[in-house]
Amino acid sequence: MSARSLPLLSLVLFCLSCASTVDRVGDEQATQIEAEMGLVKDAALVAYVNEIGNKLAPASSRPDGPWSFAIVDTVEPNAFALPGGHVWVSRGLLALVNTEDELAGVIGHEMGHVTADHARKRIGVAVLTAPITIATGLAGFATSLISPSVGGLLAGSGKLLSEGLVMAPRSRAQEYQADQIGQTLAAASGYDPMALSHFLHVLDREEELMRGKRRRASFLDTHPPSADRVARTRARATSLTRAPASPIAASRRDMLLRLDGMVVGEDPAQGVIDENRFLHPDLDLILEFPAKWQVRNTPQAVGAISPKKDALISLQVVGQKTSVEEVLAAFEREGSELQFERIPKGARTRAEGRGRSAEMAILDHKGDVYAIVGQANAAAVSEMVAGFETTVFSFRRLRPHEREGIRQSRLRVRDAEAGETPAALVERTGSSWSAEALAVANGVELDARFSAGQPVKVAMPEPYLGR
16 A cells, blocks of 8 residues: 555446447556556666666567556556556566566567457457456445445455456466567567567476465466466577667666665565554554455555455555545535444444345544444454454554565665675675575576676665655
């Protein structure tokens, strides 16, 4: 959850036969996705990704675009695209890239999904056939039952599970086709088409390293790998002619230095998830969700989803530089029939109907107003209410030791010493990556030995000083 609340656009039903309408929906979804997931704001890094995308575009079937390239602020290594030429890579993916050729291969692959209309076909099917999820269904219920507006009170909670539209796995045939297009674009633009195969291997190693850890969808979840696929990309690379063209980054060191300073791992500026606790140093708050619930964080809201996905508790900003009294007055002006009872720091209410229940607490916090909303289907009401009580009464300011314990890691480029192994480099630099993670991030084996002066990516822990 960021320190500011962003508006979200609604999904518009459309005619599948009308390409321009589908592109318009892609544009609307792009705005929504960027609001929900957040964007990396490093102007130089964003410009670099755009340079690569724009270098590939002339060789595509839509050389005049429009194309847009951006970096989503997520830990997981991923890339995805939507109709209208919208392509994203994550900062988690950038942390694993070791050559410009690899990044060009990934961006070209996603451009392939766009030019082959894969994104258009999937967004159409998703709109027409997707079932109502717990997040959108319950939030929609609570929005209509509790309040139609009040600053988009429940917008963020309704999007905590919305990644499915662009994150669902594609078919093997679509992956093969996107690989073919991406490698062809890369070669025609002067990049090594074999780099995509190399990077798929790095992603496979990273996936294995993270196995069993709680995380959102990564590239290999949404782009299923296969031995046959890797073999195809390798064979295809040997048949493609690489155009004579210079890379944008003059060397691997130059490319890595463009990543220097990028946040790796969780970004405290968006808040920190510690098991079932959520801590936000910039907003100076902490709260505790029910144990064993899955905690999700977006720029608009943070929330926890019950194990059976039949209940949701979320927190988001209602208004900045306002008061509980002003928010309650807004409810009254809307003609709301809800009855609020006062509680420490705010007020709370309950609404029921259509087999669902919602609880809401409006709370003052350092001159801003927050809403904690609990929603559940009929069978999960008691579980939600118990968890809601815990969450509401755990909401408070950070204590000094809690704030001091929040740190961040940034990607830094360090020169290796002759014969140094990943483990030795971790020990010498104090990297927050394990030796295994450092080896994967640098595309080397765990027993590799670096040469003197070889630039190596490390993750360096630093105090979080706020944004």
